[in-house]
Amino acid sequence: MLYGPTFRDHDPVRLVDPGHLPQLMSLEPTLVGGTLGPGNSTPAGEEGAPQQHHSFPWVPPLLAGVLITTIVVDVIGNLLVIVSVFRNKKLRKAGNAFVVSLAVADLVVAIYPYPLVLTAIFNDGWIAGYIHCQISGFLMGLSVIGSIFNITGIAINRYCYICHSLKYDKLFSNSNTMCYVVLVWALTVLAIAPNWFVESLQYDPRVYSCTFAQSVSSLYTITVVVVHFILPISIVSYCYLRIWILVIQVRRRVKPESRPKFKPHDLRNFLTMFVVFVLFAVCWAPLNLIGLAVALDSRLGEAIPEWLFTASYFMAYFNSCLNAVVYGALNHNFRKEYKRIVMIIFKFHC
Numbered sequence: 001m002l003y004g005p006t007f008r009d010h011d012p013v014r015l016v017d018p019g020h021l022p023q024l025m026s027l028e029p030t031l032v033g034g035t036l037g038p039g040n041s042t043p044a045g046e047e048g049a050p051q052q053h054h055s056f057p058w059v060p061p062l063l064a065g066v067l068i069t070t071i072v073v074d075v076i077g078n079l080l081v082i083v084s085v086f087r088n089k090k091l092r093k094a095g096n097a098f099v100v101s102l103a104v105a106d107l108v109v110a111i112y113p114y115p116l117v118l119t120a121i122f123n124d125g126w127i128a129g130y131i132h133c134q135i136s137g138f139l140m141g142l143s144v145i146g147s148i149f150n151i152t153g154i155a156i157n158r159y160c161y162i163c164h165s166l167k168y169d170k171l172f173s174n175s176n177t178m179c180y181v182v183l184v185w186a187l188t189v190l191a192i193a194p195n196w197f198v199e200s201l202q203y204d205p206r207v208y209s210c211t212f213a214q215s216v217s218s219l220y221t222i223t224v225v226v227v228h229f230i231l232p233i234s235i236v237s238y239c240y241l242r243i244w245i246l247v248i249q250v251r252r253r254v255k256p257e258s259r260p261k262f263k264p265h266d267l268r269n270f271l272t273m274f275v276v277f278v279l280f281a282v283c284w285a286p287l288n289l290i291g292l293a294v295a296l297d298s299r300l301g302e303a304i305p306e307w308l309f310t311a312s313y314f315m316a317y318f319n320s321c322l323n324a325v326v327y328g329a330l331n332h333n334f335r336k337e338y339k340r341i342v343m344i345i346f347k348f349h350c
Helices: 018-025 059-087 096-111 113-123 130-163 165-171 174-192 194-198 218-252 264-296 306-330 332-349
Strands: 201-204 209-212
Touching: 059 096, 059 113, 059 306, 059 332, 096 113, 096 130, 096 174, 096 306, 113 130, 113 209, 130 165, 130 174, 130 194, 130 201, 130 209, 130 218, 130 264, 130 306, 174 194, 218 264, 264 306, 264 332, 306 332
Parallel strands: none
Antiparallel strands: 201 209
């Protein structure tokens, strides 16, 4: 609101020259960086949200193709993971509780948010409304935070199994493991909850998504990147570094008297989970680093190409379909169970 005698002492209608009204009425909102106003974000799901017009007409079809592939592989792959763990006794281990939990986190985005993003691409704008925008953004955040927290749980589990094998059975009993999984999701909900209060879930036409608006608060963005990405990545890196050191020591027989007995499948399982972690870090690092850089220096927001920002988002989205592929490629038990499930499905339909 405007205050002061200048505004109060004048008739508001006379503040505009009647002769200029036609020109003023013909003006339209200006797009800044693909969105209305500063900050590169728009009110979440509002009617008339600005449309995104890419310089290259092939960009929306490409993004749609990537997202369709992600959804199909995500749903099929992660359902196979969940069914495999419940069907195969060799896979029903304490550590795989986090694998199932991670698969659920990946499934969440494929079932609800990604189809809405796909609809926005086809319609060149968000048409689902405010409520769906907020739910979509919340579930996306829930999925990504749940993913990194579950990956952290997997790393701690592998660390205890390999580096502290004598204490493992007590630490990761069935009841304790279920408590850890519940704790992971409780922390995930706690981590995503502040988004409701700072109103950071907004539609961004550059990525056709209702997502976390990095421009809401620099301090909040830095906190999100540190707590949701850098801290978990640091914990996972420490766990896997300790495992690698122990594996190298065992191979070189540095400690022959206290050398733990590694089974071949133990090492393969570790390598599988390590690849899952590396892929997650690679896919999500660009987006988080961009957000951190812009939060530290807002001038960088104008220097970052729009294509890089969009690519970083869809690269992160693509990660949700990779884990199931990694399990099938590197883990014999998962690959064998995948084949059994597919054969059962084909026999049932034939």
